[in-house]
Amino acid sequence: MKTARQLLAAKAKHETISVSPTATVYQALQMMADANIGAILVMESEKLVGIFSERDYARKVVLMGKTSAGTPVSDIMTHKLLCVPPSATTDECMGLMTEKRIRHLPVLDGDKVLGILSIGDLVQEKMADQEFTIEQLAQYIYH
Template sequence: MQTVRQLLEQKSSNELIAIGPQATVYQALQTMAEHDVGAILVMDMDDIVGIFSERDYARRIVLQGRTSIGTCVRDIMTSKVVYVSPSQTVGQCMALMTEKHFRHLPVMDEGKVIGMLSIGDLVRATIAEQQFVIEQLVNYIRT
């Protein structure tokens, strides 16, 4: 099974998209829209202090009657960030995401953020791996 490191190496774009905790929710949403992502890291210098997702917005802005312009990301972000290491497998990441009910997963190596995986990244990798196995089995049966 493919490792997180291998998956990150294959991604077309592994740009880290982050915002500071003092930024407004509106600024975070703008950044997310510009990069077409569903979550953004909240970083203070090189340290992850949280993650902000569309789910955070829906549950902590819209449903609580707050405003995007008047609320700082630090006030509504998910501050308990779960992350994985580059040596973990795609399967382990999928199991973790399923168990914890989230769709974005930062990757840390020696205390430094080196990437972010989405559930879409993991599903694509799983489908590609399954397709490869199917092709190998078909070739084996034909020979």
Template sequence: MKTARQVLEAKSSQAIFSIQPGATVYSALQLMAEKGIGALLVMEYGKIVGILSERDYARKVILMQRTSRDTLVREIMTTAVIYVRGDQSTDECMALMTEHRLRHLPVMQGEDLIGMLSIGDLVKDIISEQRFIIEQLEHYITGTHS
């Protein structure tokens, strides 16, 4: 089983995108669309102060009849950010995501942010691991070696 750090290292892009709490929700949405991502870390003075997801936007702007150009990120961001350490297993990450209904998890090493995992990253890794196990079992059963 892999760790959060190993999954991060295998990602094609390890860029971490963030926005400041005083930015407009509109600018956050523009950045998410431009980068093809579903969440942004909200950073202030180099520290995580929140996370803004598409879900936050849908529930706290659209449904509340606000406008994204007049609403600030700090007004709708999730402030209770759940994160994992780099040495935590993919199973632990999936369990946290499932329990808390999350799609994104920051990965920390001590006080330092080392990356962001999405549910897609974890699913991709689990499928890859399962494929490998299936291939190994097929080789064992048929007696062939690659």
């Protein structure tokens, strides 16, 4: 079973995209659209202070009558972050995401941000692992 560090290393786009807490929601959404991602880390210098997701936008801007251009990310970002260390396994990450009903999980080595895993990253890894197991069992049976 792979660790969070191994999953990040294997990602095609390993670049971590972040935004300042003073950026507008519109700016964050534009960056997310350009990178084709559903969440963006909110960083002050090198410190992770929050995460902003499409879910935050839908629930805390649109439904509350705020504007994207006039609202800073810090007003609506998720402040209470769930993070994992690089040693966390795929199953541990999936379990945490399922239990807490989140779709994005920052990976931190101490205070240093290594990257972010999405539920899609974990599902893809789980499927690859299951395919490998099936192939191994099939080879065992046929030989």
